[in-house]
Amino acid sequence: MTTIQCVSPVNGEVYAERPALSLDAAREVVARARKAQKDWARRPLEDRVQLVLKGVARLNEIADVVVPELAWQMGRPIKYGGEYRG
Structure with a gap:
């Protein structure tokens, strides 16, 4: 299984590691996101x-x-870290 690593610039160490999506799974996620965006726009x-x-x-x-x-x-x-507060 392929994984994606997040390497922290704080210390250069792997901070998090998550499984990567397969190509088919990624395509499915994109298709669902496109549908969700249309629903959102309505x-x-x-x-x-x-x-x-x-x-x-x-x-x-x-x-x-x-x-x-x-x-x-x-x-x-x-x-x-507080700039997202709107």
């Missing part, structure tokens, strides 16, 4: 705005997990 704008705001609120709720994770993956200091 939603009224206000519904989309509210869903995005809920997503931002959820990220804020789990910031103590997300911010350090991004810091290790990107090599960016934690103190700069």
